[in-house]
Amino acid sequence: MSELKIAITDDDEAVRESLAAVLDLPGRVIATHPHGLAFIEAVKSDTPDVAFLDLKMPQLSGLDTLRRLSPLSFPVIMVSAHGDIATAVEAIRLGAFDFIEKPFTPVTVEAALARAIEEREVPVDTLSLDGLTSREREIAETLNRGLTNKEIARELDISPRTVEIHRARVFAKLGVRNVAELVRIMSR
Amino acid sequence: MPGTTFAEGQLQALVRTAVDGILCIDRHGRVSLYNPACERIFGWTAEDVIGRNVSMLMPRRYAERHDGFIANYLTSGTPRIIGIGRQVEGLRKDGTEFAMDLSVGEFVDQGEPLFVGIVRDLSDRVAAERRLRDLQAQLTHMGRVGAVAEMGSALAHELNQPLTAISLFLAASDRALESDPEKARALFARAQDEAQRAGDIVRKIRQMVERGDEERRRVDLSEIVRDAAELCRVVDADGEATIDVDELEFDGTVFADPTQIRQIMVNLVKNALDATLGQTDRRIRIRSYLDGPDDVCVLVEDNGPGIDPELRPRLFAPFVSGKPDGLGMGLSICRTIAETHGGNLELADAAGAPDNLSGARFLLRLPVERDEE
Numbered sequence: 001m002s003e004l005k006i007a008i009t010d011d012d013e014a015v016r017e018s019l020a021a022v023l024d025l026p027g028r029v030i031a032t033h034p035h036g037l038a039f040i041e042a043v044k045s046d047t048p049d050v051a052f053l054d055l056k057m058p059q060l061s062g063l064d065t066l067r068r069l070s071p072l073s074f075p076v077i078m079v080s081a082h083g084d085i086a087t088a089v090e091a092i093r094l095g096a097f098d099f100i101e102k103p104f105t106p107v108t109v110e111a112a113l114a115r116a117i118e119e120r121e122v123p124v125d126t127l128s129l130d131g132l133t134s135r136e137r138e139i140a141e142t143l144n145r146g147l148t149n150k151e152i153a154r155e156l157d158i159s160p161r162t163v164e165i166h167r168a169r170v171f172a173k174l175g176v177r178n179v180a181e182l183v184r185i186m187s188r
Numbered sequence: 189m190p191g192t193t194f195a196e197g198q199l200q201a202l203v204r205t206a207v208d209g210i211l212c213i214d215r216h217g218r219v220s221l222y223n224p225a226c227e228r229i230f231g232w233t234a235e236d237v238i239g240r241n242v243s244m245l246m247p248r249r250y251a252e253r254h255d256g257f258i259a260n261y262l263t264s265g266t267p268r269i270i271g272i273g274r275q276v277e278g279l280r281k282d283g284t285e286f287a288m289d290l291s292v293g294e295f296v297d298q299g300e301p302l303f304v305g306i307v308r309d310l311s312d313r314v315a316a317e318r319r320l321r322d323l324q325a326q327l328t329h330m331g332r333v334g335a336v337a338e339m340g341s342a343l344a345h346e347l348n349q350p351l352t353a354i355s356l357f358l359a360a361s362d363r364a365l366e367s368d369p370e371k372a373r374a375l376f377a378r379a380q381d382e383a384q385r386a387g388d389i390v391r392k393i394r395q396m397v398e399r400g401d402e403e404r405r406r407v408d409l410s411e412i413v414r415d416a417a418e419l420c421r422v423v424d425a426d427g428e429a430t431i432d433v434d435e436l437e438f439d440g441t442v443f444a445d446p447t448q449i450r451q452i453m454v455n456l457v458k459n460a461l462d463a464t465l466g467q468t469d470r471r472i473r474i475r476s477y478l479d480g481p482d483d484v485c486v487l488v489e490d491n492g493p494g495i496d497p498e499l500r501p502r503l504f505a506p507f508v509s510g511k512p513d514g515l516g517m518g519l520s521i522c523r524t525i526a527e528t529h530g531g532n533l534e535l536a537d538a539a540g541a542p543d544n545l546s547g548a549r550f551l552l553r554l555p556v557e558r559d560e561e
Binding site for chain 2: 012014015017018019021022024056058059081102103104105106109
């Protein structure tokens with residue numbers, strides 16, 4: 001079995017190095033890049049199997065890096081600041097596979113990595129919003145716009161708890177596990 | 189006195205009806221004159237006081253030394269208060285202390301020195317001043333909290349970086365513990381460094397929002413300038429702007445409340461960061477220099493577009509802002525702080541030395557604190 005190539009791009013040295021340290025297991029090769037341009041340059045000669053890409057970086061942002069790499073030939077996991085869901089959702093629309101929010105734990109990182117490797121995709125033709133109630137469809141649509149639970153609650157004038165319940169039903173009916181997957185299939 | 193036309197009766201009427209307290213003492217501190225205004229001010233009647241030592245009208249800390257003051261003056265001739273007048277504390281009959289303005293004159297009657305004191309009760313004015321100071325302190329505090337609130341999401345982001353790194357370094361360290369203890373230790377040390385970094389950020393935020401009473405002390409201005417610049421580097425999370433701080437090459441000790449001076453500096457640098465936002469080349473420079481023997485100046489300049497000429501005359505007025513969503517309180521509060529510290533804050537003209545940056549330039553001036561003589 002060949003080695004798994006993981007690329008990490010983050011302008012913060014500590015975040016970059018710690019992420020590399022926690023991902024550094026036998027059978028994996030880790031490459032780190034301090035900014036988007038270095039990553040783009042590296043991809044030309046060596047395509048990673050999975051990439052972690054910070055959203056908020058000076059000069060070239062994570063989104064701009066994605067745009068320049070488009071169309072993507074490998075899954076990219078965006079690393080976003082807490083609460084910056086809207087940008088993360090925008091990244092998914094641009095072709096990123098998933099996003100994790102800082103501060104995150106090693107468990108979150110490994111789970112995102114496992115999903116990316118598995119490349120488990122819901123077949124597009126089987127996806128149908130027909131099975132959703134009208135309220136569930138509203139929830140799916142607002143999630144797709146990158147709103148947080150709290151924002152959705154405010155917009156639809158329901159409690160955050162109700163949003164959570166509907167959200168769980170939407171995920172179950174569509175067979176998705178998180179917002180990233182939902183956005184990925186809805187933007188097709 | 190030659191040319192005096194006052195009759196004895198007129199003089200007595202003057203003393204009796206004066207709004208200010210008038211009293212007279214001899215070389216032993218004994219009271220020989222005590223007018224009705226004194227009765228109102230101190231609460232004691234003339235009968236209570238005449239013939240007794242004037243120290244009964246002072247708080248104990250002065251009373252004990254007062255006889256000594258008079259004796260000292262009579263031997264040395266060096267006045268501490270005579271002919272000068274100053275604000276002192278008096279003691280009322282009910283035991284309360286109050287602020288009063290005291291001026292003392294001396295004259296000689298039949299070879300004996302006599303001292304006349306004129307007393308003005310300042311307690312109302314002092315209370316009003318204290319209220320004003322409290323309000324001002326509240327306002328400056330609000331200004332600081334506002335500044336931090338504005339920086340809130342940037343600060344949260346900046347805290348998440350070390351927190352993320354700590355969590356990951358520790359996990360990696362834990363994993364390496366048995367297979368490679370040396371590596372585990374190294375990773376552990378990096379986690380510690382990151383905890384330190386998070387702590388530093390929190391400390392800086394706290395310095396800004398802390399209420400605390402206004403506390404002035406001798407402080408090193410360069411330290412305040414450095415701290416403020418660092419906090420602003422944190423806020424400028426993208427790290428696009430260069431913030432240069434020239435080290436002080438002189439003793440920049442000032443007598444000031446460090447929290448408030450830091451507030452001025454953070455405001456100025458934050459404004460400069462906002463002004464240059466969106467430029468590819470963003471530069472901010474902080475320079476300090478001595479201006480004459482008494483003033484230390486801190487110049488904050490940027491290479492932004494500069495201050496709109498229309499805004500310039502009103503720039504320091506409250507609720508005037510050059511930013512689309514600015515509250516317009518920052519500079520107004522900062523100038524008040526500078527002025528209450530005996531200094532000022534002004535817009536320095538854009539023209540000048542060729543090495544100046546092209547944008548706005550603000551000049552903070554504070555009096556240098558000299559060593560006690």
